[in-house]
Amino acid sequence: MTSSLYPPALHFGIPEAMQPHVRTSESLPERYQQYRIAQATETTYAEAPFGSYITQQISEPDWVISWQHCFVKEKVRLRPSVAQPMLAMYCILQGNISCRLQGKGKLMLIEKEFGIYYIPDHSDNTADLRPGYYEMICISFSPAFLRQFIAHHPSFEEIFQLQQRQARRASMLPAIRMEVSDLKVLLEMRQSPAAAEALKPYIDTRLHELLTLYFSALTPKYLQNSDQAQKLRQICVYIQEHYHHHLSISELSKQAGMHINTFERAFKELLSVSPRGYIEHLRMKKAASLLAQTSLSIKEISISSGYRGANYFTAVFRKRYRCSPREFRKNHLT
Numbered sequence: 001m002t003s004s005l006y007p008p009a010l011h012f013g014i015p016e017a018m019q020p021h022v023r024t025s026e027s028l029p030e031r032y033q034q035y036r037i038a039q040a041t042e043t044t045y046a047e048a049p050f051g052s053y054i055t056q057q058i059s060e061p062d063w064v065i066s067w068q069h070c071f072v073k074e075k076v077r078l079r080p081s082v083a084q085p086m087l088a089m090y091c092i093l094q095g096n097i098s099c100r101l102q103g104k105g106k107l108m109l110i111e112k113e114f115g116i117y118y119i120p121d122h123s124d125n126t127a128d129l130r131p132g133y134y135e136m137i138c139i140s141f142s143p144a145f146l147r148q149f150i151a152h153h154p155s156f157e158e159i160f161q162l163q164q165r166q167a168r169r170a171s172m173l174p175a176i177r178m179e180v181s182d183l184k185v186l187l188e189m190r191q192s193p194a195a196a197e198a199l200k201p202y203i204d205t206r207l208h209e210l211l212t213l214y215f216s217a218l219t220p221k222y223l224q225n226s227d228q229a230q231k232l233r234q235i236c237v238y239i240q241e242h243y244h245h246h247l248s249i250s251e252l253s254k255q256a257g258m259h260i261n262t263f264e265r266a267f268k269e270l271l272s273v274s275p276r277g278y279i280e281h282l283r284m285k286k287a288a289s290l291l292a293q294t295s296l297s298i299k300e301i302s303i304s305s306g307y308r309g310a311n312y313f314t315a316v317f318r319k320r321y322r323c324s325p326r327e328f329r330k331n332h333l334t
Contacts, residue, residue: 006059007140008086009066010119012127013079014048022048035069039192039199050076050129060200062145063207067190070095070134078127086119087163088140089214091178091186095134100126103169114182114214115175118162123170137186139207149211150285156215157273157281165322176217185210218272231256232270236278243282244306249275283307284320291325292332298325 014022024046028036032045032054040056051073058065080099091114100106102123119125143164150156159171189206192199235256239247252275253263267275287305290296296304302313317325 005061007062007064007088007142008082008084008121009057009059009064009140010080010082010086010088010138012053013081014046015077018049022046028054032069035067037067037190039196040067048076050074051131058199058203060203062142062200062204064140065189065203066138066140068134068136068138070129070136072129072131072134075128075130078129080119080125080127081123082119082121085121085163085166086140087116087143087146087160088119088138089114089116089210091137091139091182093135093137093183093186095129095132095136097134098128101170101172104171107172110175112178113175114178116156116159116173116214118159118167118171120168120170121166123168125170139210141207145207149215161320174218176214179213179217182210182213185213228258228266229270231258232267235267235275236271239275239279240282243279244286244304246306247279279306280316280320284317287313287317287325288321288328291329301325 024044026043026045028043028045035054035056037043037056037058039058041059042057044055046053051071053071054067054069056067090109092109092111094111096111097109098106099109101117102120102125143160146156146160150160156173159173162169162171185206189203192202235252238255239252249264250260253260256263258266264275267278271278273281283305287301290301290304294301298314299310302308302310305313307313307316314325317328321328323331
């Protein structure tokens with residue numbers, strides 16, 4: 001789908017010398033029917049000198065899911081790119097792929113691992129495929145779909161902001177090993193029993209499950225169900241309710257019953273962000289909302305967001321959003 005109504009989809013550019021010899025079709029040959037996704041709304045089959053590949057998509061305004069199958073006979077270098085900045089989860093079900101992302105450098109996509117990636121638009125990326133069979137799933141999300149996860153996973157905020165300001169440098173959250181539960185969700189998405197009118201809510205639920213499993217896997221096991229984790233979650237709620245007031249990290253650690261060093265380390269392991277970073281995340285989120293939705297002055301917004309002075313607030317805001325509060329408001333009003 002090329003419409004701006006949908007999140008961007010990943011496109012694999014074929015070497016220029018091979019392009020005159022590429023044949024494409026919107027249907028699968030009989031020998032590839034076993035790979036057909038019944039619910040796919042768009043299918044592309046391509047044959048090239050290096051082999052063949054299949055892309056099948058389900059597209060909604062909140063997400064685009066692409067199932068990709070590559071059958072490689074000869075080593076080839078493809079060029080993955082997107083027409084708009086993309087924030088996506090990429091799952092490698094079979095095969096290992098050596099990649100280079102613009103501004104990020106070289107990395108290896110490993111079989112049975114999945115991660116979250118930010119890819120700039122029209123960026124110079126490469127993917128080297130050796131002879132063999134590859135199966136991947138790319139899930140591109142809309143900003144609206146992802147925003148609900150940011151409050152619970154503030155480590156998501158930084159990579160999300162890269163997409164929002166259309167940064168030119170690629171980025172990623174850690175790629176982790178897929179467990180049985182992750183593979184089960186992907187299989188349920190592929191074999192969706194839902195009728196067409198019920199497909200979106202069905203897949204919405206599966207995507208929420210998949211993202212929750214991913215972020216849970218990033219959390220150290222000893223923090224997931226322990227008393228210490230419960231205390232830290234209570235502190236998170238307290239911060240959410242009082243972030244606009246002066247908050248002392250020392251006092252928060254006492255409230256949690258921990259030494260300040262232990263508190264800061266455990267907090268960051270649980271939320272992938274420091275206590276100070278979490279407080280700033282909430283303050284910036286509130287400030288951005290007030291700038292976009294109210295006519296309050298910059299000074300009033302700085303105070304309402306928990307900052308004592310407009311100058312310091314402006315400096316912090318500019319660092320986060322790469323523009324001044326006034327510029328942010330102007331952009332959102334226009």
